[in-house]
Amino acid sequence: MGPLGHADQLLALFQASVPGGQLRLQRLPCERLLRLWLADPETFGTRFDDQVVSAIMAAPPYWSFCWASGQVLAGRILANPDWVAGKRVLDLGCGSGVVAIAAALAGARESIACDLDAAALVAAQANAGANGAQIRIAPALEAIHGPVDVLFGADILYDPDNRPLLSRLPTLADEVWVADSRVKDFSEPGYVKVATEQATTFPDMGEWEGFNQVNLYRAARVAR
Missing domain, CATH: 3.40.50.150 (Vaccinia Virus protein VP39)
Structure with missing residues (x-):
């Protein structure tokens, strides 16, 4: 599977945890050489209903943030x-x-x-x-x-x-x-x-x- 195939698969996995959520290829602020598929900040600027919040907490997509x-x-x-x-x-x-x-x-x-x-x-x-x-x-x-x-x-x-x-x-x-x-x-x-x-x-x-x-x-x- 090529890089684009992995990216599409990743988005599907993310939306299984965060319905309607989006990923964006973003450059890291501290290391501009690197780009990662990470949660689009606008995704988390939306108010989720309690059911969605519960789903996120049950299986947090830790990989969608760069800690x-x-x-x-x-x-x-x-x-x-x-x-x-x-x-x-x-x-x-x-x-x-x-x-x-x-x-x-x-x-x-x-x-x-x-x-x-x-x-x-x-x-x-x-x-x-x-x-x-x-x-x-x-x-x-x-x-x-x-x-x-x-x-x-x-x-x-x-x-x-x-x-x-x-x-x-x-x-x-x-x-x-x-x-x-x-x-x-x-x-x-x-x-x-x-x-x-x-x-x-x-x-x-x-x-x-x-x-x-x-x-x-x-x-x-x-x-x-």
């Missing part, structure tokens, strides 16, 4: 291509696929977008096509075989049930980067805080300002 942490990681990768050049890279919880796409454009040998949400994998493929990037998709960690050089996770801790992943990730890759704007008590052993950057989810959802502060953490591989 602050994903933007920060993508920008860092494009500014520092040596992080990924010639390496096998994994974007865990890829959502829109922005991090995997940035890695591919920065010269990764293989860039894998992994997400449990099948719609997110369609989004990653559509967005990769829009940027002329080659990525691979994986529906779960268990579907990825062989060594991984660098693993990226952007805002994967929004769900508290994902916190135990932090101790597992350094067993899966030589280097792990976690970008997070949600957890304010991050204290996982083995991770070092590297930087803090500001970014806003795009399209802007008017979130609490604290969610615009993205912390970057790095960990090195540990033995299984």
Whole structure:
């Protein structure tokens, strides 16, 4: 299936969650090189009835927004291509696929977008096509075989049930980067805080300002 086919499929998936909603190919404000199929802001300027709101909350189309942490990681990768050049890279919880796409454009040998949400994998493929990037998709960690050089996770801790992943990730890759704007008590052993950057989810959802502060953490591989 070509890029346009993925985009059409993506719109159908979006409208299943947001009846009448539209997607638009948009350039990211913080990284103008990248374009993603994201929710048209006018879609969310409409007042939905309670039934539609309930449907959206039951299966949120997270991939239709580019979250602050994903933007920060993508920008860092494009500014520092040596992080990924010639390496096998994994974007865990890829959502829109922005991090995997940035890695591919920065010269990764293989860039894998992994997400449990099948719609997110369609989004990653559509967005990769829009940027002329080659990525691979994986529906779960268990579907990825062989060594991984660098693993990226952007805002994967929004769900508290994902916190135990932090101790597992350094067993899966030589280097792990976690970008997070949600957890304010991050204290996982083995991770070092590297930087803090500001970014806003795009399209802007008017979130609490604290969610615009993205912390970057790095960990090195540990033995299984």
